[in-house]
Structure formats: C-alpha cells, structure tokens
Amino acid sequence: MAQSPKLDDTDRRILRELRRDGRLSNARLAEQVGLSATPCWNRVRALEESGVIEGYAALLNQKALGLPDTVLIEVTLERHDDDMLYRFGKALAELPEVMEAYLLTGEYDYLIKVAVAGTQGYEEFLRHKLYKLPGLRHSRSTFVLRTLKRETSVEP
Template sequence: MKDGQLDEIDRKILRTLRTDGRISNQDLAVSVHLSPTACWNRVRALEEGGFIEGYAALLSQRALGLPDTVLIEVTLDRHDDDMLIRFGEELAKLPEVMEANLLTGDYDYLIKVAVAGTEGYERFLRQRLYKIPGIRHSRSTFVLRTLKRTHSVEP
C-alpha cells in the first residue's frame, strides 16, 4: 500500500479476510502469493491505515433464540442535539438492536432488531424502545427473508 492507495494484492488480502477473518497468516500468504512475512506486514499496514476496523464472530440469531428481524422506522419529537445524543445513547444500550442509523427523509432512525416472533417484538417495544423518551412515531416491518448480508463493502 503506497500513499493510502490499495493495490490488487491488498484488495485480495481484504477480500479474503472479509470472508474468513480467522485464516492463518500462512494460509493467507499462500492465497495471495506472498511470503508470510510480507503478508503479515501488509495486513498490519492495512490495519494501521484504517482499512481493517476489527475482527468479529458472526453469531446465529436463530441459535440464540432470536430468529426474527424487524426494521423499525422511528420519528422523534424534537431534533436538537441533546435529544439526538440521548436517544442514540439509549438505543445503543439495547441488546436486541443490531444496527441503528440516523437518516434524512421521512423518519429519523432506521433500527434493525432481533426478536423472537411477534410476542418478543411486542415485549421489545413495550419494555425497551418505548421507555426511551422522545419518540413521536414508529413503524415496523418484519423481514421475511434476507437475500444478502455482508458486514463490509467489497474492496
């Protein structure tokens, strides 16, 4: 990587790590046709350059008893800094929330939540989400099937 620019080997490393973050450096080096030392140096440079933010295990919602995904559109009462900060902080504390995005458009937030059916969703609404002050309106949609799921863009 020169001057923050990725070459094809860097992109190959990133694509491989994107699909298998646990690959050994030896196997990664073989797959990108580098020596283990050169490969390790490139991975470190990619980490230090901010191209790799971290490594994580992907957990099964179904195995954890939360097989359903709900997308919730939320509109707040106010849009001042204090309200946005407080709402964001409270939302981040909820373990069912997998993703939360502050948006432009007709509603303020799009929240992705893992639940166990409609009963689990009702419990989430009543016991968690609606306890956060400042919500004016929400609208929900259950996900029937996920057609594509990635956690980063392909380099």
C-alpha cells in the same frame, strides 16, 4: 477529512480473503494471495493501522440464540436538537436487541434493525424498551421475511 490509503491489487486480494474468513492464518492468507508470510503480515498490519481493517468478529446465528426474527423499525423523534439526538442514540445503543441503527435523512429519523423472538418478543421489545426511550414520537415496523443478502463489509 482523513485521506483513505491507496490500495493496490494485493491489498484488495488480502481484504477479500479476510472478508470471507477473518480467521485465516497468516501462512494460509499469504499462500492464497501469492505472498510470503512476512510481507503478507506487514500488509495486514498496515491495513489495520490505517483503519481499513477495523477489527475482526464472530458472526452469530440469531436463530440459534433464540432470536429468529428480524424487524426493521423506522423511528421519528419529537425534536431534533443535539441533546435529544444524543440521548436517544445513546439509549438505543444500549439495547441488546438492536443489531444496527442509522440516523437518516428523509421522513424518518432512524432506521433500526432488531432481533426478536416472534411477535411476542417484538411486543415486549416495543413496550418495555423502545417506547421508553427519550423523545420517541412515532415508529413504523416491518418484519423481515427472508434475508436475501447479508455482508459485513463492502467488497474491496
């Protein structure tokens, strides 16, 4: 198991600022964390190389993209052998509506978060995509009424 890098207070300040705004210029980031530009750039680079910073992304508004509704789906598979888990996971990852998917312990095998356009969009997703995946035995769904908190990573 790889050991995680030792983070000091300055690294944590850098991570908090980048977590809030991944588009910060190095000069602005350095100013906000109290460093000059070169040491700040070196620290960010080291955080990237060590894997603490995995990447940068734009957060898209799913409502503006015509997919205003979020559904959480619990899925049980017919079998739990390696081949079934691999095939189901691979097929699931290819569905564009799937925003997150987790292999679980407990009563259900997977928890899936999908973006859809209302109940009609959800029915289409179920009938034409999810129910056609290999090995699906049972699913249970819950529509999200409101998002109370959404973060892209943990607070460093």
